[in-house]
Amino acid sequence: MTMDSIALSRQMLDGDHMIVNFGPSHPTTHGTLRIVLELEGETIIRATPEMGYLHRGVEKLGESLSYQQFIPLTDRLNYCSSIMNNVGYACAVEKLLGIEIPKRAQQIRVLVSELARIADHIVCVGVNAVDIGAFTAFLYLFKQRETVYDLFEMAAGQRLHTSFTRIGGLFRDIPEGFVPLTERFLVECEAAVDECERLLTHNPIWYNRTKGIGAISPEDAVNSGYTGPCLRAAGVPQDLRKAQPYLGYETYDFDIPVGTTGDVFDRYLVRIEEMRQSLRIIRQVLDRLEPGPVIVDDYKVALPPKEKVYTRMESLIHHFKLIMHGIDMPVGEVYSATEAANGELGFYLVSDGGKNPYRIRVRPPCLPIFSSFEEQVKGCLIADAVAVLGAMNIIAGELDR
Amino acid sequence: MIIEHIDAQLPGAITDRHDFRGDQTVVVAKGNLLALVDLLHREGFQLLVDITAVDWPDRPETHGVGRFDVVYHWLNLASQERLRVKVPVADGETVPTLTGRFKTADWFEREVFDLFGIRFEGHPNLKRLLTWDDFQGHALRKDFPLDGGDPFCMEGCTAPYNNGERARG
Numbered sequence A: 001m002t003m004d005s006i007a008l009s010r011q012m013l014d015g016d017h018m019i020v021n022f023g024p025s026h027p028t029t030h031g032t033l034r035i036v037l038e039l040e041g042e043t044i045i046r047a048t049p050e051m052g053y054l055h056r057g058v059e060k061l062g063e064s065l066s067y068q069q070f071i072p073l074t075d076r077l078n079y080c081s082s083i084m085n086n087v088g089y090a091c092a093v094e095k096l097l098g099i100e101i102p103k104r105a106q107q108i109r110v111l112v113s114e115l116a117r118i119a120d121h122i123v124c125v126g127v128n129a130v131d132i133g134a135f136t137a138f139l140y141l142f143k144q145r146e147t148v149y150d151l152f153e154m155a156a157g158q159r160l161h162t163s164f165t166r167i168g169g170l171f172r173d174i175p176e177g178f179v180p181l182t183e184r185f186l187v188e189c190e191a192a193v194d195e196c197e198r199l200l201t202h203n204p205i206w207y208n209r210t211k212g213i214g215a216i217s218p219e220d221a222v223n224s225g226y227t228g229p230c231l232r233a234a235g236v237p238q239d240l241r242k243a244q245p246y247l248g249y250e251t252y253d254f255d256i257p258v259g260t261t262g263d264v265f266d267r268y269l270v271r272i273e274e275m276r277q278s279l280r281i282i283r284q285v286l287d288r289l290e291p292g293p294v295i296v297d298d299y300k301v302a303l304p305p306k307e308k309v310y311t312r313m314e315s316l317i318h319h320f321k322l323i324m325h326g327i328d329m330p331v332g333e334v335y336s337a338t339e340a341a342n343g344e345l346g347f348y349l350v351s352d353g354g355k356n357p358y359r360i361r362v363r364p365p366c367l368p369i370f371s372s373f374e375e376q377v378k379g380c381l382i383a384d385a386v387a388v389l390g391a392m393n394i395i396a397g398e399l400d401r
Numbered sequence B: 001m002i003i004e005h006i007d008a009q010l011p012g013a014i015t016d017r018h019d020f021r022g023d024q025t026v027v028v029a030k031g032n033l034l035a036l037v038d039l040l041h042r043e044g045f046q047l048l049v050d051i052t053a054v055d056w057p058d059r060p061e062t063h064g065v066g067r068f069d070v071v072y073h074w075l076n077l078a079s080q081e082r083l084r085v086k087v088p089v090a091d092g093e094t095v096p097t098l099t100g101r102f103k104t105a106d107w108f109e110r111e112v113f114d115l116f117g118i119r120f121e122g123h124p125n126l127k128r129l130l131t132w133d134d135f136q137g138h139a140l141r142k143d144f145p146l147d148g149g150d151p152f153c154m155e156g157c158t159a160p161y162n163n164g165e166r167a168r169g
Helices: A008-013 A057-061 A072-077 A082-097 A103-131 A136-156 A178-200 A204-210 A218-223 A228-235 A262-289 A306-312 A313-325 A366-371 A375-378 A383-391 A396-400 B004-011 B032-042 B106-117
Strands: A017-022 A034-040 A043-050 A331-340 A341-351 A358-362 B014-020 B023-028 B047-055 B068-075 B082-089 B095-096 B117-120
Touching: A008 A072, A017 A306, A034 A383, A043 A375, A043 A383, A057 A072, A057 A178, A057 A204, A057 B117, A072 A082, A082 A103, A082 A331, A082 A341, A103 A136, A103 A178, A103 A204, A103 A262, A136 A178, A136 A204, A178 A262, A204 A262, A204 A383, A228 A262, A306 A313, A331 B014, A331 B023, A331 B082, A341 B047, A341 B068, A358 B047, A366 A383, A366 A396, A366 B106, A375 A383, A396 B032, B004 B014, B004 B023, B023 B032, B032 B082, B047 B106, B082 B095, B106 B117
Parallel strands: B023 B082, B095 B117
Antiparallel strands: A017 A034, A034 A043, A331 A341, A341 A358, B014 B023, B047 B068, B068 B082
16 A cells, blocks of 8 residues: 555545554554544544565475475464364365375364364454453463463464474374373363453443354355355354364264354454364364274375384385385365365365465364454454454464465 | 356357356357356356456467466356356457356456456556555466566556665565
């Protein structure tokens, strides 16, 4: 956006309107994004989102990296729940390859995905409350988020940028001590979510600040490309885990919470309930977790174990071929979508049979949601814009790619 | 299933189709796009999931085949059926905008314009989305250098902060 389109000239013409820059480095903007607000008093007349401050050219970089090398870049899409991006990307490549991963790998992927969903919703709900002025719920929830990141550190060696998946499975099995800590987390998180609900759900200030703000009809939500909690809050029961199950989600017993009005309050309620449902899924995963390999036994896709590389000729060759020439990819194109914490995270891969993807497209869930921002805040107060932005859960890393 | 409907109601619109790993893909000429979109909307494909493009610089520009494929993904929320629609377009050609039908199309089309330089005819606000207005070139074209070429991409930049001078780097 150039200087003149910020409407400085208009401000001179019409002294009643004030232009306020919201961001790019405002603490409530959830990353570096900027919204130019045109105000009359405290009422928003126009809101022009401007993005791209965190544009890294992930899709361009992907064209020069091998399929495996792209995994660390997926961490940095939605950095609040990076493991889900790893899972979504790995599922897309596996769809392109047409392979099925081992049962245990699927179960662990579900386990970590649901943990990540809880962590993501904690950030969204907690920070949304902080933005509006309720600091306490944030502290209760963030203790649980720490546990989730401790679990990720145990599993992947990294708290945030996990890079936990590999094409065909996982980087490694979950370590000893992971399951007991998760069991403890299930109990503590349940209590923390209840506590958060006690702090917020019937809190009149929270209710007044969020009820009716950012309301959207189901038709508008679908037309604007909403997915995930924001769409479900508007009353559309669309969840890819149920609608188009992947990783064996059809075998788990869980419900999809649905709102009615799509406002900030409903989005909050949907997220709270989704955390409970995720805890339910994690409980079921822990109950049925069965021993076995966590990566496919196909050395044309996944690296052979190190001891075999050191001792067997064929494994050494496989290792060399896989590192130097990459996976033997079929020619074709696939679109694979998973239900990430914000909505439908899609990967569109075009392969020309080479070592690198010919085109790799990330379909970020929050871009279409954010594009309706102006409609949602027009006529609201400036403080409502903060509430709406928080409830949309915009993550700039995923928005700008 | 939707493909039979398209065949029945818009005979000859589909110029090519394939089904790979369960993904249905149809190729249509850009002249038939709006009619197809109306049909899809009627048939329940109301969630426009994604718009993107793929650059094929080496593809010969014969009749009906261009350098780019504009790729649309639709989802039918009732039947959970997905459909991919590809529209070939030559460099410099425009594609009709879908903003009249789908609000999602607004930013997705801006992004495609930004990164590929494909113009969408009738778009109300076709500006760059991710890069800045003075940015030279279109980053996702295959002939755009991976390192961005000029370190600050300031060639031809007229923004006030550097008086039109090229940045030193």
